[in-house]
Amino acid sequence: MKKKDSIEPIAECSYNRLAIMDAVAMLSGKWKIPVLCALMQHGNLCFLDIVRHVHGISAKTLTKELREMESNQLVTRTVLNTRPVTVEYALTDYGRTLDKTIFELLAWGLVHRKRLMGKDTLGEKSALSYFAEMQQDWPVNRGREKVVKVG
Structure with missing residues (x-):
């Protein structure tokens, strides 16, 4: 078995694409x-x-x-x-690791909606404060540090 460093760039791209496709398939629908x-x-x-x-x-x-x-x-x-x-x-515990991914999708979705609709769906709230409020209320995040850092 080869080390990752020795993988050809094309093979590495295919490997990464397959990993992304696995993730999308698991969350699709x-x-x-x-x-x-x-x-x-x-x-x-x-x-x-x-x-x-x-x-x-x-x-x-x-x-x-x-x-x-x-x-x-x-x-x-x-x-x-x-x-x-x-x-x-x-x-x-493995399912809880998706919280970061779901919040990233949420962040991207809010930006995308704003771009398409021309208005901010959060109103005066910043995305960062919205995520912080949302996350602290979720049972899976109680007692954990903040998960999402928005730009």
């Missing part, structure tokens, strides 16, 4: 990021709570998305010993 955001924002949630927080998602679609995210080790599924049976979903 209409619902994965909203489901991840709901878990980041609210902590552990039962199935129906996720349905309530992710407006418009069907139970069938949520089941499919949660199974995919569980197979990618982003969420854990815990069956609670209750009557009726309750299933709770939580982000794994």
